[in-house]
Every structure is written in structure tokens, then in C-alpha cells.
Amino acid sequence: MRRRIIGALAGVTTTLFLAGCATNAPQDTWQPKGPNAQKIDNLQKPVFAVAGIIGVIVTVAIIVAVIKFRDKGQPIPHQSHGNPALEITLTIIPALILTVVGVFTFRTVFDLAKTSDTEMIINVTGQQWWWEYDYPVQNEFGITQPIITSGQLVIPAGTKVLLRQTSRDVIHSYWIPALNGKRDAVPGRVHLNRIEADKPGIYAGQCTEFCGLSHANMRMEAVALSKEDFAKWVANQLKPYTPPAENTLAKEGETVFMNQCIRCHQVNGMKRADGTPVIAAPDENVVSGAAPNLSHLMTRNTFAGATFDLLNKSCREDVWNADSESFGAKYLTGVTEDCLNQSDLRGWLRNAPAMKPMYANPALLASTGGKYRGMPNLGLTESDIEKLVAYLLTLK
Amino acid sequence: MFSTGSKYFFGISVLGAVSFAVYMLLIGESAIGATALFGLVAAAGLLTALVLFTRDGDAGEEGVAASTAAPTPSMWPLIGAIGAALLLVGTITSAVVTLLGIVVLLAALVEWTVLSWSERASSDASYNASLRKRLLNPIEFPVLAAVGLGVVIFSFSRVTLAVEKSVGATAFIVVGALVLAAGVLFSLRPNLKRGIVIGVCVIGAVALVAAGIAGLGVGVREELVLAKEEGHYTHQECGAEESEHFDKLPLEVISATASVDSTISLVDGKLVASVQGIAGEQNSITIPRSNPTNIVFYNASEGEYRLVANLGKKMVTDGVNEDVIQCTQLIPQGAKQLLTLTIPKPAMAGKPYTLTVPGLAGQSIEVIVP
Ligand SMILES: [Cu+2]
DSSP: OHHHHHHHHHHHHHHHHHHTTOSOOTTOTTOOOSHHHHHHHHHHHHHHHHHHHHHHHHHHHHHHHHHHTSOSSOOOOOOOOOOHHHHHHHHHHHHHHHHHHHHHHHHHHHHHTOOTTOOEEEEEEEETTEEEEEEOOBGGGTBOSOEEEESEEEEETTOOEEEEEEESSSOEEEOOTTTOOOEEEOBTOOEEEEEOOSSSEEEEEEOOSOOSTTGGGOEEEEEEEOHHHHHHHHHHHHSOOOOOOTTSHHHHHHHHHHHHTTTTOOOTTOBOTTSOBOOOOHHHHBTTSOOOOOTTGGGSSEETTTTEESBOHHHHHHHHTOOHHHHHHHHHTOOOTTTBOHHHHHHHHHHHHHHSOOBOOGGGOGGGTTOBBSOOOOOOOHHHHHHHHHHHTTOO | OOOHHHHHHHHHHHHHHHHHHHIIIIIOOOHHHHHHHHHHHHHHHHHHHHHHHTGGGOOOOTTOOOOOSOOOOOSHHHHHHHHHHHHHHHHHSOHHHHHHHHHHHHHHHHHHHHHHHHHTTOSOHHHHHHHHHHHHHHHHHHHHHHHHHHHHHHHHHHHHHHSOHHHHHHHHHHHHHHHHHHHHHHHHOTTSOHHHHHHHHHHHHHHHHHHHHHHHHHOSOHHHHHHHHTTTTTOOOOSSSOOSSGGGSOOOOTTGGGSOSEEEEEETTEEEEEETTOOSOBSEEEOOTTOOEEEEEEEOSSSOBOOEEEEEEEEEETTEEEEEEEEOOOBOTTOEEEEEEOOOSOOOTTOOEEEEOTTOTTOEEEEEOO
């Protein structure tokens, strides 16, 4: 019996240990891809080593003591009451070790808190269960109008970006392990978080502060582009809205969108038949007061808190596994009709809460004054979905 | 040499001292850090000394035989029963009563448990009583003091709400002075008869509670009733001139200024914005839609000014639009005040949201809501 328990324990431990050796682990904290994460890594490696050595020494000492001095019926040894010299030594040694660790930790903390060398500002707003990014006007990057997007944070590589983080509802936490440590997004406060990527590529992350039902489905990705590619991305985000051509499926989709979706989702530049601009009212329909801006939906390649792919499997792999030279061009292609992940997008339109748990049952909204947390099931017909997909594909 | 407890505090003192030295020599980035570390060293040092001096507070407890006596009579079971009753009554009346019931019940449970435990500790009743005291007095005294203070504050505040503003202030000074005088008297004359001391205290307490009850009966003074009815606390008058009500009630902003998105300063007749995390002065601020955003107005110019947020129009009834305006009070030079903006929608083209100062032409900060 005892053997078996020990065997099982050993098995579990080994499995857990080996699980740390995954090769494809995009959220690995030991693989920094930018200077801020590098600083943390430079600190954590030696500290981990020191702590590991001490941990092994202490564990071995305890095991030896437990086995060697176990009760074998021997007389109780002489009891002494303290040994000042030994105790002082054993106080001072750890104090010194901790002091050395402390000095370097503080250095890193102050380094990571620096904002004076910022080159670019992005406002990051968390809400249940997705992230919104807005880029204030910054002419040096060609951002002549504010840009607003969600899920995927697009940044120029080799640029010191400062995220100004806040939240519209509960506390969330922003963490792209390859680029920096985590920082909470707290309602009513602005927290600063610097990130920078060395090379173009996609860097995955996940909300790291428990924030309710779909916390596990609140992901995010930082997409770094070369400076030229970033300029192209900006230019495309600033492109004015082009309504779909008359008598197309997409045009019918636009009508469905106006009837069903604009009460929550903003599409910049969209106009009603009488020429008045369409302004969404998420503040009247969603608890957080926001829903993703869909103006350029098909330029991102994931959706709903970066939980589902907008690209089908082969197209996704093509982009995600691209090397840093060819990555930018592939990312900027966005989602084409051939590459669209039809099943997930249709599934989302058919019944969003079934794909991602959300408080979106109209019968249970008394406590929120009828407002949803998340996107409800709108009961669309298959033909409406068909039209909507055609329309959404034009939002590039 | 070292008692068990002192080793722990000694360790903390040494660690603190070393960190303090290292901090000062190598980092020294902020006075807060240095103060905190020095405070840690001082506190831990003090505790070390205390614990060494009292030898961990060890008292010889050995050598006292076990108890055989019957339990002493006590009020706690009765109080516990009242607590339980309150708890039940609360479930059908109000949550406050339930809460009170829980507190009373818990207090009774703790007191009763400790009491009966201490009664069995030894055969020496006075030793048992001292054991009980040693455990519970450190909790009882502060709790009683807090309850007493609460009663005093509540009673007195009823009085000040009922009488005129100036009368309230005078009463406060007079009563305070009386309490001080009595305190001084008691400490100068430690041999004063017990009866006199108790008498003075009881009379004072009864008078205060009676005044509070009277104040409750009279109700709050008319001015406050009016202000509440007319909504003067919330009604904002955002012009250049002083407004009759709004400018008289100071807004409570101290806690909110801990989380500021941007500060709008009026310097030499010019309006400039400094945004957290962005270097340099800005002439626009960008804030997310539907998100409460704290903005501080800082008046660095001579004269009294207020900041006004012009946030477009909203429809009140069909076809009737009203300007959406929010503003701070008139604040003097050197003062700061907070404004929390929650803007649900982007501005219409050609009609930007702005922050302006009445009486100051040509100065405005644009508020961009993407
Ligand atoms: Cu979250």
C-alpha cells in the first residue's frame, strides 16, 4: 500500500515536472522577446538558482534529520535552550542573501516603472471579457485620428510602447509574458505598463486577474510589426468606411447589421439611408458600456477576447509560424474569404453565449437593469447569418 | 540570552537595518522608501527590546492545582440569547438587526468560552480571574472604548445637526474644554474620591446621550432640510459668477485624487493638460468611452475659476435637446478640484467635446472619445 502511494506520488511529480518542458508554450515566462521581459528574466534566473540550491539543501537536511533521528526507542537527548552564536549567524546569512536579491529586485522594479523614454502611447481598457485598445492621435506614427481596436494589440517592433491601462467594470490584469510582467487594470485608475518587442511576431497572453464567468476566455495577443508594416496598418485603420456595393449579399448584410448589431457595435463612418451617422449605444445595452468596435474586424485574426480564430487552420498556421521577415506581409493580408474560419464566426452569430459563457440570458438581467455582460443570442436566421458573414468580410 | 520571541524581532531588525543601508547607498530613489524601512527598523527594534525585557511575558504558571469549584454566575448566556433573538428578528426586519445579532452572539460566545475555560484553569479563583483578564481585557477595552466613542459622536452630531451652525461650533468648543478640564483635574488629584469621579463621568455621559436624543427629536435644522429637498448638493451652476448653492458646499475629493487620469491646469491665463504617462503639455486628452475618468482642475492663476466640461447635447424629450455640462466649483488660486467624466458616445463631427473656463475666452482642451 505504502509503496503504491509513493509510486503514484512519484509519477504525478514527474509528469508535472516534465509538463514544464513543452516546446510550443507561447506563454512561457522563460523566453523573453523584448527588453522589459529580458530584464525580468535576468533577475529571475539567478534568483531561481539561488532559491533552488537553498531549497535542495534544506529539503535534504530535513529528510536526513527525519530518517536519521527518528524514534527508535533511544533516550531523549539533552535539551539545550538556544545557541546565540549559531542563531545570529543563521539570521545574518539569509538577511545578506535577501538583501542582495532585494537590491537587484528594486533596481529592476524602478527600471520597469520608467516612463520618460516612452515613444508611443496606447490606452488599454479591460472589460468582461475582452480588451479594447485605443491609440490617441500621434502624428509621428501617422495616427492622425484616434484608432480603436480590440483583442490584438498591434505595435511597432523596437519601439518603447507605454500602455495606459484601466478597466470599465472589475479588475483585470494585462500580461504578455514574452514582453513584460503583468499589471492590473483597475476601474477608475490608470496603470502604466511598458512593453516592447524586439522582432515582428505574435505574442500571446491572458487576463491574469480572476474577473468572472469567462475569465479563462479573456485572452489577448500583442502583434509586433516592422515600422514600415506598422505604418501600413495605421493607414488601413484610418481608411474611411466603404459601404458594400448595391444589390450584393453584403449590402443585405449591412441592413441586418443596422437592425441587429449597431445598438452595441460601432462601425466608424457607417451612415443610415437618410445620411445620419450611426452611433452605437453600448452604454445602454452592456454592463461595461462597451462592445468591440468592428470597423476593421477582418484585419485582426482572432475574435471574442482572442479566444476564437478568424482564420481557418491552415491560414492561421501560415501567419503564426511565419518568420519575422515574412510575418508582417502575411498579417497585413487580414482575413480573406478563403481563409475565414466560417464555423466559429457563424457559431458566434448563431449563439454567442454557447461558445463563450456570458451573462446574456434576457430572463436573468433584473439585477443589471436589462444590460448584458457579453453578447446575447440574437436568434438570427441562417439567411441573416449568411448575409452578415458576407458583410463582416468587407470590414477590413 | 535571547528569549524565543526576541529572536524573531531581532532578525527583522537586522534585516531591516541592512536593507535600509543598502537602500540608502545603492538605490535611494524615494523618501517614502527610506522612511518606511527606517520605521521598520525602529518598530522591530522596539519590539525586540520589549520582548527581551519582559522575557516573552512568561509568568510561572506551573504548580497550581486543577479546579473543583462550581462555575461563577455570569450574564453572558443571557446576552448570547438576546443576540440569537436579534439575529432571528433581523431576518424579517432589517439586515442591520441581523448584523447586530451576529456581533452580540459572537461576543457572548467568545466571552463565555474564555470565562468557563479560565474557571477550570486552577483551584485558585483569583488566579483564574486574572487569567481571564489577561486574555480578554486587551480586546474588551478597545471595543468598549470604540462603542463609547461611537455613542459620543452619534449623540453629539445629532445636536450639531439640530442647532445653528455657529451654536454647534461653540457647543463643541465648550464641551471639549469641559472634558479637558475634568481630565486635568482627575490626573492632578489622583486621591480624589472614587464616587466623585464616577459621578462626574456618569452625569456627563447621561447629559450627552440625553442631548443627542433631544437633537434626534428636534430633527435637522431647516437650512439642511431645504438644501436636500432642492438638490443643491447635485445642482450645478456652471457660469463665471459665483453660484448661490453649488459653490458653498465643498466637494469631497481627497480620496479620488489618488487616481487621476489627467490634470488640467490654468497657468497665466492658459489652459494646459498633463496626462498621466505622457510627457509634456497636451492640448487634448483621449479617454475611453463609457469609462469613469478622473480629471483634476488646478487653478494656478490669480482669481477664482471653474472648469466646465461641454459634452454635447442630449435629448430630454422628443425634439428637445439639452446641453450636457459638468463643472467644478469656483476655486481660488492654488486649489485643485476633481471632475469625473463618463462619456458614453464619441462627439459628433465638427462639434468636439471641450473643457473650458468661463470668463476666459479662446482657451479650451479637446476631449477625444474614440
Ligand atoms: Cu479579465
